[in-house]
Amino acid sequence: MLLIHCPHCEETLPEAEFAYAGQAHIVRPADPMSQTDEQWEEFLFIRENAKGAHYERWRHLHGCGRFFNAVRDTVSDRFLTTYPSGTPRPDLSTLTEGKA
Amino acid sequence: MSYRIPGRGRIDRAQPIRFTFDGHDVEGFRGDTVASALLAQGNHLMGRSFKYHRPRGPVAAGSEEPNALIGTRRGKGQFEPNTRATMQELRKGLETTSQNKYPSLKFDVGAVNDAAYMLFSAGFYYKTFMWPRNFWHKVYEPFIRAAAGLGVSPTEEDPDVYASRNMHCDVLIVGAGPSGLAAARQAAGKGLKVVLVDEHSEAGGTLLSEPQAKIDGVAAWDWLSSTLAELEAAGVKVMTRTTAIGYYHENFIGMVERLTDHLDEVPQDTPRERMWRVRAKQVVLAQGALEKPLVFHGNDRPGVMLAGSAQTFLNRFGVLVGKRPVVLTSHDSAWYAAFDLAGAGAQVQAIVDTRAEVRADLLDQAKALNIPVKLSHTATATSGRLRVSSLRVNKVSGSTVSAGSEIKCDAVLMSGGWTPSLHLFSHTKGKLAWDDDLTTFLPSDTPEDCVIAGAGRGLWGIEAALADGAAQAQAALDALGQAGDAASYAVDEDRPGTGVMHKELPTDKQPGRAKAFVDYQNDVTAKDLRLAVKEGMRSIEHVKRYTTNGMATDQGKMSNINGLNIAADALGKKQPQVGLTTFRPPYTPTTFGAFAGYHRGSHFEVTRKTQIDAWAEENGAVYEPVGQWRRARYFPKSGEDMDAAVKRECAATRSSVGIFDASTLGKIEVVGPDAAEFVNRMYTNPFLKLAPGKCRYGLLCGDDGFIRDDGVIGRISDDRFHVTTTTGGAARVLNMMEDYLQTEWPDLDVWLTSVTEQWSTIALNGPNAAKLLQPLVPDLVLTEENFPHMSCAEVDVAGIPARLWRVSFTGEIGFEVNVPAPLGRQLWETLWEAGQQYDICAYGTETMHVLRAEKGYIIVGQDTDGTVTPFDAGMGWAVGKKKADFVGMRGMARPDLVAKGRRQLVGLLTEDGSKLEEGAQIVLDPNQPIPMKMVGFVTSSYDQGTVGQPIALALVEGGQDRMGETVYIPMPDRTIAAKIVSTIFVDPENNRLKIGAAA
Numbered sequence A: 001m002l003l004i005h006c007p008h009c010e011e012t013l014p015e016a017e018f019a020y021a022g023q024a025h026i027v028r029p030a031d032p033m034s035q036t037d038e039q040w041e042e043f044l045f046i047r048e049n050a051k052g053a054h055y056e057r058w059r060h061l062h063g064c065g066r067f068f069n070a071v072r073d074t075v076s077d078r079f080l081t082t083y084p085s086g087t088p089r090p091d092l093s094t095l096t097e098g099k100a
Numbered sequence B: 001m002s003y004r005i006p007g008r009g010r011i012d013r014a015q016p017i018r019f020t021f022d023g024h025d026v027e028g029f030r031g032d033t034v035a036s037a038l039l040a041q042g043n044h045l046m047g048r049s050f051k052y053h054r055p056r057g058p059v060a061a062g063s064e065e066p067n068a069l070i071g072t073r074r075g076k077g078q079f080e081p082n083t084r085a086t087m088q089e090l091r092k093g094l095e096t097t098s099q100n101k102y103p104s105l106k107f108d109v110g111a112v113n114d115a116a117y118m119l120f121s122a123g124f125y126y127k128t129f130m131w132p133r134n135f136w137h138k139v140y141e142p143f144i145r146a147a148a149g150l151g152v153s154p155t156e157e158d159p160d161v162y163a164s165r166n167m168h169c170d171v172l173i174v175g176a177g178p179s180g181l182a183a184a185r186q187a188a189g190k191g192l193k194v195v196l197v198d199e200h201s202e203a204g205g206t207l208l209s210e211p212q213a214k215i216d217g218v219a220a221w222d223w224l225s226s227t228l229a230e231l232e233a234a235g236v237k238v239m240t241r242t243t244a245i246g247y248y249h250e251n252f253i254g255m256v257e258r259l260t261d262h263l264d265e266v267p268q269d270t271p272r273e274r275m276w277r278v279r280a281k282q283v284v285l286a287q288g289a290l291e292k293p294l295v296f297h298g299n300d301r302p303g304v305m306l307a308g309s310a311q312t313f314l315n316r317f318g319v320l321v322g323k324r325p326v327v328l329t330s331h332d333s334a335w336y337a338a339f340d341l342a343g344a345g346a347q348v349q350a351i352v353d354t355r356a357e358v359r360a361d362l363l364d365q366a367k368a369l370n371i372p373v374k375l376s377h378t379a380t381a382t383s384g385r386l387r388v389s390s391l392r393v394n395k396v397s398g399s400t401v402s403a404g405s406e407i408k409c410d411a412v413l414m415s416g417g418w419t420p421s422l423h424l425f426s427h428t429k430g431k432l433a434w435d436d437d438l439t440t441f442l443p444s445d446t447p448e449d450c451v452i453a454g455a456g457r458g459l460w461g462i463e464a465a466l467a468d469g470a471a472q473a474q475a476a477l478d479a480l481g482q483a484g485d486a487a488s489y490a491v492d493e494d495r496p497g498t499g500v501m502h503k504e505l506p507t508d509k510q511p512g513r514a515k516a517f518v519d520y521q522n523d524v525t526a527k528d529l530r531l532a533v534k535e536g537m538r539s540i541e542h543v544k545r546y547t548t549n550g551m552a553t554d555q556g557k558m559s560n561i562n563g564l565n566i567a568a569d570a571l572g573k574k575q576p577q578v579g580l581t582t583f584r585p586p587y588t589p590t591t592f593g594a595f596a597g598y599h600r601g602s603h604f605e606v607t608r609k610t611q612i613d614a615w616a617e618e619n620g621a622v623y624e625p626v627g628q629w630r631r632a633r634y635f636p637k638s639g640e641d642m643d644a645a646v647k648r649e650c651a652a653t654r655s656s657v658g659i660f661d662a663s664t665l666g667k668i669e670v671v672g673p674d675a676a677e678f679v680n681r682m683y684t685n686p687f688l689k690l691a692p693g694k695c696r697y698g699l700l701c702g703d704d705g706f707i708r709d710d711g712v713i714g715r716i717s718d719d720r721f722h723v724t725t726t727t728g729g730a731a732r733v734l735n736m737m738e739d740y741l742q743t744e745w746p747d748l749d750v751w752l753t754s755v756t757e758q759w760s761t762i763a764l765n766g767p768n769a770a771k772l773l774q775p776l777v778p779d780l781v782l783t784e785e786n787f788p789h790m791s792c793a794e795v796d797v798a799g800i801p802a803r804l805w806r807v808s809f810t811g812e813i814g815f816e817v818n819v820p821a822p823l824g825r826q827l828w829e830t831l832w833e834a835g836q837q838y839d840i841c842a843y844g845t846e847t848m849h850v851l852r853a854e855k856g857y858i859i860v861g862q863d864t865d866g867t868v869t870p871f872d873a874g875m876g877w878a879v880g881k882k883k884a885d886f887v888g889m890r891g892m893a894r895p896d897l898v899a900k901g902r903r904q905l906v907g908l909l910t911e912d913g914s915k916l917e918e919g920a921q922i923v924l925d926p927n928q929p930i931p932m933k934m935v936g937f938v939t940s941s942y943d944q945g946t947v948g949q950p951i952a953l954a955l956v957e958g959g960q961d962r963m964g965e966t967v968y969i970p971m972p973d974r975t976i977a978a979k980i981v982s983t984i985f986v987d988p989e990n991n992r993l994k995i996g997a998a999a
């Protein structure tokens, strides 16, 4: 069972308290009706299938209830970091493997 | 005849224990396993094999045992199949039975499979039963079903209790042999929480089988007991009978502790097993190595066993597995087994070694004990019916195998060398590296905080194991910031050794006819593996699945490396190029009880009940599960079936008044200055201008444009909405709302609160609903003018503060009364009393479904399936055309969602008046060739309603443009014609919704 650090509770807790919520940093366009079909398709459906660092969302469902972002290595299944929604992507080169 | 050797073993001779095997009384001692007690009687035959029903006895002495699987019975309901006889400790009154035999262990008719073995070669599941085709149902399938399965499943519910607990520790050491003990000593006394576990009934591992060793001048068993005392004094938690079954992410280890199976008397309410969920900062894997069999014709005959296991039976249990054994080996270790057995009085017939050269000291000792030695020899056959009686051996020079000679014997002790036990290490996604010298895989890197010590990484001998246990533990301690020096150990009478590895042993006979077993439990032979390669299997994963090698409950503990060596040879590749199959948890078979723990029966999942549930139960409700809720489905009067009850409930509601418990509806309170803006963005309908005191039906879509949920939303005040969701969708909807609120619109000042459990909701529907309710609501005039359809108010109902809604899910005058949850039953009973003058009828979910379908009201998830837009559902009216944006608005404009020919919701009336099956497929032309083009399917269908004939809802391609057309529903026995009609079967003008209009 993974251990996940909730950036809001500032605690590292078992995976069972959390729910996965898909890829991170996909912003819903401010004016969806101005989007082309291709742009809307991209927003709805097109996702990474990363081997390695993956930016993704989790929700501390059975805790504070907050959504947050994470970088997880899909090969080792280790979290490299977690950070609040709405903050920029962390720089991968500054993340050391195994630190959450 | 007893094979028990006086003065040997760790059993307690003062405590004899009787048990039964296949109905016969057997006596053993405290400390025995079923296997050791039976072997002490000279009984090797303990079961029949899975596929060929060949007679089998124990090959091993531990949890890797593939053959000696027995049924054990401890009492009523306490039957367990496939228990390893080598692990089951004796307890008084234990009943054990052999498996896979009919009619008896000694005479088995299924052994005809053995003679017909050509039918059962590699891939037989895929080949033998393929032809002729019509044999499948009548012949092959019954045969496979009868033959399938190992042992017999229990037939009674398990009465035992299973526990589970969490544990956090600094250092977890798996395996309490020399490496594990040295690791524990290294970690002890430093203020750390140290846990040492072993699957056996006592700690010691190899030391239990090697009493001759002297550790720092102390005899092995004395050293063991003083070490255990020292560890206990230092606060180390030593857990025996505890198997580490799996190693999961981030040093999370599952362990099963067997608490009572060995006890004569089980204290009341003591759990049988306990699952430990351990989170360890550092893990030391000290699981040792498993001995490999040699692969030769007849290597499965009872009496043929691993040499190291024979040594264990002698030294730990005081049992001589044979009085005239022959030793067959490719590794030094078996020589010591021969010496130990000779020392206990056995007449060792010969040591047969495949190697041309063997260490001089071993040869000398064999000579001193008068044991004949045959080097450069192979074994080519065994004989004996239910027990081995001879071994045929042949001299090998180069590739020439000379003629064989027979050695009479009553046991064959074999050793093909040792395989590091890497199961748990592999669970960590640890990488394995092939070692050419040892001809085996050794552990390499792992992502976990884990070290592996001793024989588990190919080190041999007690001194090496002790030293490595200390060194590896110190490495783990270093990682915890506890620097120090690893303790050193000196061992006398140690038995280091080396050996060579083989594929199947060379033979002078036709290899294609050899029954040289690689996987005993699944009856896989060397020939099967070679055939699999010949038939095109290239990957070891394919070879495994085609032959089932390593797929039995022992997970190939003894067969994987032999199988790999043979497959690699057949493929002409090196072993690492062929690769090893994946080890998966659990390490040994684990009871479902241990996994389930406390979560069984009513504790398996919560059953949510409303405040009115008890009234329903007292009034004879039949329930159905809806999500986690149990809901009253209908209320049968005596003699009524469901159809009759529902028909009566429907009629009563339409003619007077029905009462329905709607408390399970999901309820979300949306509060804040931006509440209206938020609801308006989430739902398709416009909500900004909805006045307080008004309700509106809301349709929730995803951003893909498809319907996700629906419900009525009441505006309680400017900044407060009471949102209802479907019963099953509540949690999903709240999650979706939170997602948009937190991550897309964090600027909105809104709070979301789940209030499903805070309200009891009672629906009153029918022409007399307002009349019934009015006297109980003195502060509000319930007329069409004053409180029209889709109104809501905070008002006292029967003296209870309530949120009263004027809504209808039946097409009749309808109210939903929300009161604080605990007062739900009080209100229900008040309404029930007040309704008696109107013959009030309590109805359940089934009637609710029928009445809503008659009005064409959808149920999300039944009439929609995640690919239905509001327009497909005929609910374009619910989509706010003037809104700038809402969730799903852009999605609905996607090209495919506005294309012609989409499946649309319509009503269906069958021409013959029969009821359609929900899910039945619809075609336009019933005479077209098969496969027909299906244009839709039935989503809802009922015949208990008030329409006068069965009705159905269906999704049909272009359905809204096909009104009046006939479509066809092909069924197994006939084709049903049905006419496409409006989804509204009752009161399309909505006159009945109006107070005063209907009566």
Ligand SMILES: [Zn+2]
Residues within 6 Å of the ligand: A006, A007, A008, A009, A010, A060, A063, A064, A065, A066
């Ligand atoms: Zn949190």
